[in-house]
Amino acid sequence: MGLRNIVVTLKVTPKPEEIRFDPVTKTIDRSKATNEINPADKNALEMALQLKDRYGGRVIVVSMGPPFWEPFLKLAVAMGADDAVLVSDRALAGSDTLPTSLTLARAIQRIGDYDIILTGEESSDGGTGQVPPGIAEWLGIPHVTYITSIEIIEPGKARVKRTIKGGYEILEVDMPFLASVELGCNTPRFPDFRRKRWAEREFKLKTWSIADLGLSPEEVGFKGSATTVDTLMELKPPERLRSRITGAPDEIAEELARIIRELLR
Amino acid sequence: MRDIWVFIEQDSGVVEESSLEVLTKAREIADARGYLVTGVLLGRGVRGIAGGLGRYGAHRVIVVEHPILESYLGEPYASVMGDLIGERNPDYFLASATRNGRDLAGRLAVRFRTGLQAHVVNLDIAEDGSLVGHVPGFGGNIVAVVRNVRGRPQMATVALGVFRPREAWGEAEVEVVEAKLDPSKLRARRVEVVRRGYVDLSKSRRVVVGGMGTGGDLTLVRELAKIIQADVGVSRPLSDIGVAPKDIYIGSTGVSLNADLAVIVGVSGAPHFVSGIRNVRTVISINKDPEAPIAEYSDYFAVGDLFEIIPKLIEKLRRGV
Ligand SMILES: Cc1cc2nc3c(=O)[nH]c(=O)nc-3n(C[C@H](O)[C@H](O)[C@H](O)COP(=O)(O)OP(=O)(O)OC[C@H]3O[C@@H](n4cnc5c(N)ncnc54)[C@H](O)[C@@H]3O)c2cc1C
Ligand SMILES: Nc1ncnc2c1ncn2[C@@H]1O[C@H](COP(=O)(O)O)[C@@H](O)[C@H]1O
Numbered sequence: 001m002g003l004r005n006i007v008v009t010l011k012v013t014p015k016p017e018e019i020r021f022d023p024v025t026k027t028i029d030r031s032k033a034t035n036e037i038n039p040a041d042k043n044a045l046e047m048a049l050q051l052k053d054r055y056g057g058r059v060i061v062v063s064m065g066p067p068f069w070e071p072f073l074k075l076a077v078a079m080g081a082d083d084a085v086l087v088s089d090r091a092l093a094g095s096d097t098l099p100t101s102l103t104l105a106r107a108i109q110r111i112g113d114y115d116i117i118l119t120g121e122e123s124s125d126g127g128t129g130q131v132p133p134g135i136a137e138w139l140g141i142p143h144v145t146y147i148t149s150i151e152i153i154e155p156g157k158a159r160v161k162r163t164i165k166g167g168y169e170i171l172e173v174d175m176p177f178l179a180s181v182e183l184g185c186n187t188p189r190f191p192d193f194r195r196k197r198w199a200e201r202e203f204k205l206k207t208w209s210i211a212d213l214g215l216s217p218e219e220v221g222f223k224g225s226a227t228t229v230d231t232l233m234e235l236k237p238p239e240r241l242r243s244r245i246t247g248a249p250d251e252i253a254e255e256l257a258r259i260i261r262e263l264l265r
Numbered sequence: 266m267r268d269i270w271v272f273i274e275q276d277s278g279v280v281e282e283s284s285l286e287v288l289t290k291a292r293e294i295a296d297a298r299g300y301l302v303t304g305v306l307l308g309r310g311v312r313g314i315a316g317g318l319g320r321y322g323a324h325r326v327i328v329v330e331h332p333i334l335e336s337y338l339g340e341p342y343a344s345v346m347g348d349l350i351g352e353r354n355p356d357y358f359l360a361s362a363t364r365n366g367r368d369l370a371g372r373l374a375v376r377f378r379t380g381l382q383a384h385v386v387n388l389d390i391a392e393d394g395s396l397v398g399h400v401p402g403f404g405g406n407i408v409a410v411v412r413n414v415r416g417r418p419q420m421a422t423v424a425l426g427v428f429r430p431r432e433a434w435g436e437a438e439v440e441v442v443e444a445k446l447d448p449s450k451l452r453a454r455r456v457e458v459v460r461r462g463y464v465d466l467s468k469s470r471r472v473v474v475g476g477m478g479t480g481g482d483l484t485l486v487r488e489l490a491k492i493i494q495a496d497v498g499v500s501r502p503l504s505d506i507g508v509a510p511k512d513i514y515i516g517s518t519g520v521s522l523n524a525d526l527a528v529i530v531g532v533s534g535a536p537h538f539v540s541g542i543r544n545v546r547t548v549i550s551i552n553k554d555p556e557a558p559i560a561e562y563s564d565y566f567a568v569g570d571l572f573e574i575i576p577k578l579i580e581k582l583r584r585g586v
Contacts, residue, residue, distance in 0.1 A: 008478030016404040016536040017558065028407060097383075124537070125403055127517070128383035133339075135370030136419070142340055142452040145368045161510055164337075164364065165276075166463035171454040184505025184520070207539060226415040233408045235401070238543055240566040246555075252567045253577035256549065259565055260493060260582065263526055263547055 040120025292322025319437025379416025405540025478531020
């Protein structure tokens with residue numbers, strides 16, 4: 001029941017608490033933010049690695065992003081991925097979910113021989129959750145969103161658990177399929193120290209341009225997008241009293257009890 | 266006349282309330298512009314509830330019935346909806362940003378090579394007919410004003426609980442359409458459903474919210490909630506580790522509260538969390554870290570150990586709320 005390729009789409013995102021908004025230029029300053037593998041994508045990668053441990057197969061991570069994402073792909077390799085692909089091209093700048101899902105789908109096609117494609121449920125910056133079903137549509141394969149586990153039940157068929165309102169459902173799905181993985185559904189492993197050193201020093205990832213994927217500049221980036229951003233705004237936090245209550249636990253409890261009684265009156 | 270389609274999500278004949286929110290909003294836009302609102306209802310034996318959707322804003326409702334459509338399932342829903350859109354060519358397509366709404370819209374947007382805005386918190390149609398929405402990002406602190414520039418239908422999913430459904434109009438005209446579906450061709454099948462009951466915290470007046478600072482033990486949170494007659498909510502990681510149901514976590518990917526009072530304990534106040542407490546009237550929080558970001562988002566911020574403070578607070582409140 002060996003699996004063929006398990007592809008994981010992986011994005012690099014800035015920590016949301018560390019980005020700053022410049023109200024004058026109306027731009028987002030990410031320069032001071034720490035970047036990380038998008039949290040849900042780490043869960044997707046962990047799920048892929050567990051599948052590989054159980055059923056075999058090769059785990060390949062694929063990203064569409066700027067060259068500075070390379071170390072993060074290498075980190076994924078250090079965690080256990082067998083190969084990594086970075087699609088990087090100036091023409092991709094400004095892509096909305098339509099060309100993003102197209103580009104990733106083309107890269108996945110080029111990787112080929114895939115049984116399962118795993119994505120994160122959504123990215124922590126843009127956070128649309130639209131890329132996963134989009135990729136599946138470009139590839140013409142079934143997809144299931146918001147899953148927390150996968151089990152292979154017979155060759156070519158998997159059983160997945162999907163979160164729904166009020167509970168969960170179990171679906172049986174034919175391979176190849178795409179599934180978006182819920183944030184926090186597993187604990188991503190730490191990279192093995194020696195593998196990490198190898199990944200950093202010797203491993204060479206594949207970098208592909210849009211030409212390598214048979215895409216023209218008109219199909220991607222701003223030109224290929226179907227939406228445009230007119231402007232950005234910052235949502236100011238609501239005005240709060242921000243009154244601090246300090247002291248011994250008993251004093252604090254007394255004060256809180258007083259406030260709560262007042263509010264409930 | 267331009268036509269705004271609204272996906273009416275239902276499960277076993279029960280309409281998802283957020284679909285009604287979208288319906289009402291669509292009707293308000295349509296009335297201002299002289300457009301038509303069409304609800305599209307897929308389900309099993311649901312034609313009886315179609316006409317009533319008119320009260321929430323639908324001029325007409327297209328109903329497609331088939332046993333396989335009883336609950337949401339990606340493939341047949343996308344197939345039926347895709348066929349309908351292909352045949353009738355609506356100008357706009359809106360869905361509520363539930364898991365299912367996003368699942369469906371994400372697939373259809375690519376099928377029609379069109380623009381899709383994600384979980385918008387504000388929505389309008391500009392003079393030139395382009396759909397303009399406010400799309401929150403980075404946990405919800407930054408909002409992008411997004412416009413569709415290409416493709417048809419112009420699509421958006423709408424954030425839950427932002428717009429209010431209104432029962433302000435009359436019955437809708439109902440059209441029943443034959444389902445063209447071959448269930449034997451489905452590549453994904455549902456084999457089991459487990460439901461544990463659902464609480465809608467967005468309607469709660471009072472909520473006590475526990476975070477990772479509770480160490481996953483919600484006993485004190487529940488006790489405090491009971492005394493002040495509040496519901497219990499959590500931060501997302503507690504749902505992720507299985508300590509609490511997934512329907513009760515607060516934040517950008519969970520519920521947005523509209524409560525009069527929220528008591529938030531052991532929560533750091535990450536951007537993805539605090540976007541869910543914007544509309545709370547009074548926020549009280551307890552955190553042992555004086556620098557915790559939640560301080561900024563609180564009316565009363567108590568610095569201390571929740572395990573020491575809450576038992577005392579409960580005791581004092583017991584002596585008379
Ligand atoms: C795409 C994405 C979407 C997300 N969506 C959501 C969402 O919708 N909702 C959500 O909640 N999170 C969401 N998150 C996660 C979010 O970023 C934070 O990780 C999460 O909110 C942190 O939960 P927490 O505050 O309970 O835990 P922590 O950040 O670990 O904070 C625990 C707090 O408890 C305090 N504490 C510890 N012990 C005590 C004690 N004894 N007494 C008092 N205080 C104590 C600590 O000082 C700390 O401030 C999302 C993340 C991503 C990437
Ligand atoms: N540029 C990208 N490169 C690789 N994967 C991506 C990219 N954008 C989105 N994804 C994947 O799609 C998921 C959902 O993203 P989004 O639709 O942007 O919320 C992410 O968790 C990633 O797995």
